[in-house]
Amino acid sequence: MALQLSAHQQSFLLEEERKLVERAQENPRYFAPLYERYHDAIFRYIYRRVDEEEQAYDITSSVFVKALQGLHKYEYRGLPFSSWLYRIAKSELYQSFRDQKANRTVSIDKVVLKQVIEDWTEDYRQQDVDRLLGKLRLLKENQLQLIEMRFFEKRSFKEIGEITGLSENNAKVKTFRAVLKLKQFFHQIE
């Protein structure tokens, strides 16, 4: 999902982005390039977590309105601007779930599901798919989020860390624990 960039390219992009943010902090009209850059990614992040497309568009819009409202408080900490946007997106999403405006949804590709099952069992059977889907419901929300980002969205640990506010190593450890938990649930005899 994330492009593989050299450290030099990354720092160049971060610097360019920092300048865009500073301009937007002076005048909200200059937020447009940042909006265009991240609209699609934020929309897809939300779309995969809600069951209706229109809701995803609405939540995406409110994420950017909230971003504009809080822009004066934003401080550059060497992370991509998108990590801040993802955090707003996460909070807007959970607000919609609390207000019961949207249903918590997990969008999964069957191929990915098959790969996970083949890693854990000797052969792939339809009943294992159903079992794994059932066990996903037993995970805590934060564990589900990590598995969702790592396996179903193929995000790097660095990216997961940026979205969740964890360090890359911490994201790796917590994802590993979440996978272990799911594996335990999966192999539990009912």
Next chain:
Amino acid sequence: MLKILLNRPEPSMDTVQQHQDFNQVLAAFNYQKKVLNPWRYWHYPIWVLALVLLN
């Protein structure tokens, strides 16, 4: 209640782009800024005071 959707089609980039309207977002931001501004009604007590003094 967690809902699991398998092989859900994603809207194309073009479709998403059609919903991309910065002016709308900016307008919503400006409106909320105006509505949420606590100084929006600062002049009201002055009008009341002026009316009281005139009477």
